Amino acid sequence: MASELLPAAADLVSKVLPVVKKSKKYGGIMLWSRFYDGKTGYSDKAAELAPEEKQRPPPPPPPSNAAPYYAYPAPQQPYYAPQPPPPPAPRRSGPGCLLCFVFKVIALVVIALGAAVLVLWLILRPGAVRATAVSATLSRFDLAEGVRAGEGVLQYNLTVDVRVRNPNRFRIHYEYAEAQASYDGERFGYHPVQPFYLERKGERTVTAAFAGSSAVDDRGALRSYRRERGDGFYYVKVRLYADLGFKVRVFNARRKSKITCTLRLPVPNASAAPVPTMLGTRCAVDF
Structure with a gap:
């Protein structure tokens, strides 16, 4: 069965070889056609092409615009916002607070009157005859x-x-x-x-x-x-x-x-x- 597949493969290579030579590319199929004849097995041209392959410069390196490699950053610690301050305690309302308010009003009135009297006395204080x-x-x-x-x-x-x-x-x-x-x-x-x-x-x-x-x-x-x-x-x-x-x-x-x-x-x-x-x-x- 191997003898039947070998002529078929050689026939396929002979059809593909002109296309590959026309594109002037040296891939795996090109090298295969140079060292394998398809009908008679390995060709003698391999020895002649070997020095030419040695003189051919190596293929250029791949372009350097490839994306660089970055390691994954370390996971960040979760952020916890500070708790809001507690709301102020509600003011107590009652007779005690009312008395405090009345006392503050009276104290402010007395202080204001005292300051006014003092200012008037300093301005209009009697001088000695x-x-x-x-x-x-x-x-x-x-x-x-x-x-x-x-x-x-x-x-x-x-x-x-x-x-x-x-x-x-x-x-x-x-x-x-x-x-x-x-x-x-x-x-x-x-x-x-x-x-x-x-x-x-x-x-x-x-x-x-x-x-x-x-x-x-x-x-x-x-x-x-x-x-x-x-x-x-x-x-x-x-x-x-x-x-x-x-x-x-x-x-x-x-x-x-x-x-x-x-x-x-x-x-x-x-x-x-x-x-x-x-x-x-x-x-x-x-x-």
Whole structure:
């Protein structure tokens, strides 16, 4: 049976061989036709073609545009999103929360009113009045020793004009005022002052008159009197005490005030008429 198949195969090769040679390709069938004749078996041309095949360059390598090889990436770890925060707890409603709300509202109102009052007070706070001793007339000032040892009697006649100025934008009411005179720490005179209004940005002259006699229980006052009489000037203090009332917008306030004026008065001349002494002395004010 092999002998029957061999001629048929050789006949098939002889038909295919011209087509293969025309395409100038050297595949497996081409090599087979060169070494197998089909009729007589192997051909002698194989030995002649062997050197030609050796001189033929090797086929070119396959193109390098083949897809490179990549290893499969390692599987990624699954991503778990963080859990959302829990919802806020519902607010409790009840009488306790209502009382807290009312207390907060009252506290806010009190704080707002306090802040408003403080701001208004800082803006419109009253300033101290300004006082100046304008003039004084000393017609008599005699200190003599008394009947008892260490006691003296002072006879005096003094009139003082004090100008008071209001620097504020509201008027001040002097509800009560009194003037006192002292010498070397010993008070010897008193004069009540009629109540009056001091208009805003205004001024007023207050006159205090002291006349009479007073006992002085201090040997130091007698020594000071003799020394100052030799110098030609007496140093007398006049104080003006007052209770003040004033109104700032819708706020009413009251204060106490003290004005202290230290006067340097010439020794009076008994043989001449008294003459006012112009002073212009600035007085200290406690407001």
